[in-house]
Amino acid sequence: MTTRRNFIGAAGTAAAATLLTGTASQAAHATAAEAATPAGNGTAAADTTTARNNILQVDTDMRTNYDKLRANVLQQLGPVIVVENGMQGGKYTLVHQGQQFIEEPISPIFQLAKSIAHVSLGIFSVIAPSLDPKVPAGQTDMDARDLQLVAYAGPSNTEWITPLQAFATDLDAARRTLEDAGLPVDLKTSCAHILDAGLTYINEITRRRTFDMPGFQKFTGKIADDIKTNMYWAAKVQIEAVKDLFGRWKDKVGADAWHELYVVVLSMWTTSELNQNSIIIKHLMDNGMVDSHLIDLVCEAPSLPNAVHVALDNLARIVMDNIAAEMVFSKDQQLADALKGKPDLLSQEILTLLGDTNATANAAALNACPFHTKTKAKQALINA
The missing domain is CATH 4.10.860 (DNA Excision Repair, Uvrb; Chain A)
Known part of the structure; x- marks a missing residue:
């Protein structure tokens, strides 16, 4: 947009x-x-x-x-909700009338379910440097150079054994105390399957002191459905908690102020597309406000010490540029839209000078945007 x-x-x-x-x-x-x-x-x-x-x-x-x-x-900003994605599901701050209200509303089930779902990723993180750097036959979706960068130690290396055994100790402790964690029955069952499979795989490869990619993929294939069960529970409790929180905060600020609500979601690049919090929040904002008032802000760190200020500072720039765009570029709606949006102001000029064949496609993408389509009539009046 x-x-x-x-x-x-x-x-x-x-x-x-x-x-x-x-x-x-x-x-x-x-x-x-x-x-x-x-x-x-x-x-x-x-x-x-x-x-x-x-x-x-x-x-x-x-x-x-x-x-x-x-x-x-x-x-002057408010009401604004700043969302910091984190291991607990999210830290939410409501900025309203000079005050900040902070909550971490997600049930512990969210983090517990994700923790066990990460077993296979935990094993991968230990053994990856000792993979064979050659892509196996039939593995068409894996970049050869990426694999070489990850498998930097090569299959002759056995330094993975000790840290993997340490990881197995933690898996075993989690498995032995799983009954006491207070998990829903089907989540407890899926966690048990994942932990058992992880321990079995670790014991096998540490005993042999070797492993390969097909063997690891066979292990992960066995627990794919169990991981999905854990993902279901993490998503379920997150949705329920955010819905409840937004309902309470909507009552606090009032319907009129809520209609103008800005939400800034901070996340890492790797989770910024279809971010879990953004997906939920877009269903809880007033109709017609998501495209302009739900802002995904990408940061390198998952949590910033001054996250709320960073979010508000960026939002102030966004709000200013929304107004500046229509005043500074009053006779060129394309440049106005660029100032308000993601395109760099020089992007179209650079594309044109380089003879970039995507320039037409980029223009078509702008025209496909509902906001830009709406402003075409305005541009026609300007040019008249």
Whole structure:
């Protein structure tokens, strides 16, 4: 969509932190006198440097003023819900009328179910460096170079045995105490199957001191349905908890304010597409508000120490750019949509100059967007 949601895209925590500081600290060192330094007082090279510095000062001034505006807009935001994805299913913060309300509402069943579902991934993490770096015949979906990077030690290495035996000790402890965990019957059964299969596989390969990819895949195939059962329970308790939380918070802020609710979901790149929290939340927001008010913000770290501020700082930029776009590019709706959305402002120019065959496809994608289609009529009026 062409609202300025997801604008941070694949940027990481470092980029998010830069947004907090902006360029205000740099601009603080520039004085009005420096900004107005006249040219023509020295050599041609010096005059060029002075002229260019004067030009660059314009952008420095813009960024300083932009940062001040963003800091002030941030103080006006609300209601906003910030979601931090985490092992417990999510930490939710409601920002409303100058207050923050924080909850981690997901049942422990969520994390317990996922923990046992990760048994096969845990085994893989230990043995992967000692895989055969050659892709097995028939394994068409595996990149050969990726496998080489992961299997860096090679099959002659046996350093995996000791850490895998340590992992088996933890699996055994979990299996012996499983009855006392208070799990639903079918979840307890699937967890037992996964743990038993994991222990059996570990015992087999440590006894032989060797393993191969087909053998590992045979092991994981046996527990595929059990992993799905665990996934079902994790999803079930998460949906129930988020629905209950949003219902209570909707009553707190009131229906009118809720209609304007922004939700910012922070997640890692690997879980940002069809993020579990975003999928649930989109069903709990008012109709017509998801495309513009549900924002997925990608960060390198799963949890930031200042996550709420990072989310609000980025949201302030999004809100500002939604308005700036229509004022700065009042006669060019495509550029306005770019400022509000994910495309870089120079993207179409670069695609055109490079003769990129995808330029047409990108334009078609914009036209397919409901928001952009809606604005085509407006553009026609502008051009009239």
